[in-house]
Every structure is written in structure tokens, then in C-alpha cells.
Amino acid sequence: MHPKHSASAPWEKAASHPAESKYLLTRLPNTFAKAFIPPLIKAIIPNLNNRSKNTMPLKIAQIGSDGHQNMVLDGIAHIPGAQLIACAKGHPDDTLAKVKAHAAFTAHTRLYDDHRHMLDTEEIDLVSICRPYSLNAEASIAAANRGIDIVSEKPVATTLKDLDALEKAVKNSGIRLTAMFGLRLSPAFRAAHQAVQDGLIGEPILATAQKSYRFGTRPDFFKQRETYGGTIPWVAIHAVDYTRWTTGREYTQVAALHGNLAHPDYPGCEDHGGMLFRLSNGGTAMINLDYLLPSTAPTHGDDRLRIAGSEGVIEVIDDRTHLIRSGAEPRDLPLPLEENFLVNLHGERTGTAPHIIGPDEAIKVTRLCLQAREAADTGNVLTL
Numbered sequence: 001m002h003p004k005h006s007a008s009a010p011w012e013k014a015a016s017h018p019a020e021s022k023y024l025l026t027r028l029p030n031t032f033a034k035a036f037i038p039p040l041i042k043a044i045i046p047n048l049n050n051r052s053k054n055t056m057p058l059k060i061a062q063i064g065s066d067g068h069q070n071m072v073l074d075g076i077a078h079i080p081g082a083q084l085i086a087c088a089k090g091h092p093d094d095t096l097a098k099v100k101a102h103a104a105f106t107a108h109t110r111l112y113d114d115h116r117h118m119l120d121t122e123e124i125d126l127v128s129i130c131r132p133y134s135l136n137a138e139a140s141i142a143a144a145n146r147g148i149d150i151v152s153e154k155p156v157a158t159t160l161k162d163l164d165a166l167e168k169a170v171k172n173s174g175i176r177l178t179a180m181f182g183l184r185l186s187p188a189f190r191a192a193h194q195a196v197q198d199g200l201i202g203e204p205i206l207a208t209a210q211k212s213y214r215f216g217t218r219p220d221f222f223k224q225r226e227t228y229g230g231t232i233p234w235v236a237i238h239a240v241d242y243t244r245w246t247t248g249r250e251y252t253q254v255a256a257l258h259g260n261l262a263h264p265d266y267p268g269c270e271d272h273g274g275m276l277f278r279l280s281n282g283g284t285a286m287i288n289l290d291y292l293l294p295s296t297a298p299t300h301g302d303d304r305l306r307i308a309g310s311e312g313v314i315e316v317i318d319d320r321t322h323l324i325r326s327g328a329e330p331r332d333l334p335l336p337l338e339e340n341f342l343v344n345l346h347g348e349r350t351g352t353a354p355h356i357i358g359p360d361e362a363i364k365v366t367r368l369c370l371q372a373r374e375a376a377d378t379g380n381v382l383t384l
Helices: 010-016 018-055 070-076 114-121 133-145 160-173 189-195 231-247 341-349 361-378
Strands: 058-063 082-088 110-113 126-129 148-150 177-180 204-213 252-260 272-279 284-290 302-309 313-315 321-323
Touching: 058 070, 058 114, 070 082, 070 126, 070 341, 082 114, 114 133, 126 133, 126 189, 133 148, 133 160, 148 252, 148 341, 160 361, 177 361, 189 231, 189 302, 189 313, 189 321, 231 252, 231 272, 231 284, 231 302, 231 361, 252 361, 272 361
Parallel strands: 058 082, 058 126, 082 110, 126 148, 148 177, 204 284
Antiparallel strands: 204 302, 252 272, 272 284, 302 313, 313 321
16 A cells, blocks of 8 residues: 555545545535534624624613613713613603703604503613602513513612512513612722722621712602602612622621601601621621711712721722721722723623623612611511
């Protein structure tokens, strides 16, 4: 045998043995396909999908204007193809003035009196819901049942019954629900979160958080618990969320107190309160809330967080993140760039990065706050 045939390749064998040519000519393409095409497809298809998602129009609708709708509206200009195609009143007296005044509202944005009519009529990818808080769950359930992804004002529900119904609708439909926990995107809180995850304070042991606001002028639906929902689910929910997220620990028990001493015209709106949580590692978290910030305060809100760990302390105050660590000089940590909420969510939709709020967290954090409200109402210590 000629030396070149001593270790012949399939195509060489076919050339030397014509009788086998027909078999190998049919086998060779299949062999090549099995060896090379699957990895090629695996590499190309995700990129094509991401490119498609990045360039496809993102059709956004807005329901209501009682909340932080700008968290969504502000991001529209930063996403190619995103547009506010429609908006609907959150309640009969809603003028939608804040939405109409926003740059995202255009001559092509269609107006509706009834959000259900809008959901049935328009082809919507994502809906932002900012109704009086007791009404948010109904609109979210309606959107979920129509297969529309949701950004909801918090709390996503004001009763456990509504929350259970919303959770069921989300699971059955497979849509994405997130809530407007905007402080997770605050550079100072993100820096604190990263520092704890990096082990810079060791094991988180004691967390102390504050949510303090000016009372200012509040709408009439704040006057009754049935329409407002309570200050723990509306205000303190931010601190309940960012404390849990920053420490990386779950809550296992809660005790709480709340009341109204300075705003008698709003009996359904607690103007102060405090919660005591046990952490899953045996540590403690204390969260206080108030509507007692004077009108002369330099900012509308005063958000703070201090976490003492086994090896150091991290503190968020005045938009700074301060670290005191064993064996090192105290210092302010560098802050990441600020990121828009909608842009962050769109990163998950396009497969480029996960959303900063996990798929089940809007429901979970709301449930924690409703349980904390129950603890305050009843005086009981609740297991979570």
C-alpha cells in the first residue's frame, strides 16, 4: 500500500475506492454537520436573538399617574425603538397631566379612559402601572392575563388576598413583573451592596435603616387605609427592600409599631413607625419610617442605611457610602454610574444583563411589608 493510504482520511478513501464513494458522499455532509453546525448555531443564534431584541420596537403603555411613572418614562428616550404608544387613566378623575407633560408623550400616544379597553386594543410589550395603591393589583392582574410584562408602582398590592391573586396570575401567564424599588439603582446603595457581597465588613450582623419624608400635600386617597394601604407598604417598603438586598440576608421574624400623631386629617396614613426584623443568619435589622421631615429640609427624603458586620461597618448617608474596616483607614467608596430603571430592565429583556430586581422579588417584598403592617396592627411578633 502506498504510504499515503496507511492512515487515509474518509475523502482519500473515497478517491481510492470508487465503490465506497456513494456511501461516503452521503455520510460526509452528515458527519461535518454533526461536528461543526451545532456549535456554530449555538454561537450565532443568541447573538441574532439579542440583536433582534435590541432593534425591535418596545411598545410601552402607562396606566395612571399616581406614583413614580418617570422611572419608566425617563428611560424611553435611551432605548432604540422604545415608544409610549398609549396611556389610560388610573381612576376616573385622573387627568394624566404628569404623563402628558413628559417628553415621552407624543402626538402618536393614544389616550384611554378605561385601562382594560387599552389593554384589549393595543399591542403592548410592557405596561407601567401607577394607580392609587389599592388599585394597582387589579390592573396588574388584567395585564398579566393578557400576557403583558409589568412595571408596577409599589406596593404591588395592599392586601394579602390581592397579592395572592396577582402572584397566581403572574405564574400562570409567565410574564415578567417588577416593582419600582428605585433605590436599588441608587449609586450609594449599589456601592454598599457590592461592598457587603465582597466581604468588606465580614458577616452582616446589625442593620439600621431610615425612610423619612416631608409630608407636603398628599392626595385624598391617603386618608383611608382601604385606599392608601399604609405607610409601611408605601414608604418603608424601600428600606425593607434595600436592607434585605444589601445584607443579602432574608427576614425570618418581624415585630412592628406605627401610628399617626401629627396629621389628624389623614387618619389612615401613619406618620411614624418602626420595625424589628430577625435576619436569617441570626442578626437584627431595625427600620424606622416617618412623614416628619420639616419643609425646610434640603431634600424631600432622607434615606439612610448602616450595617455593622463582624469586620467593619458600612453606612449610606447623604448619597455617600462610607466604609470603616478593621486594619484600614475609614473612607468613602467610589460610586458606580447612575442607571435608569427601564434601561436596566431592558437589559434583561435583551439578554445582556439580569434586571436588578429578581423575578419573584416584587411579590416577596410586598408580602414582607404586608406582614409587617399586620404585626404593627396586632402587636404580634410574626414568623415570616
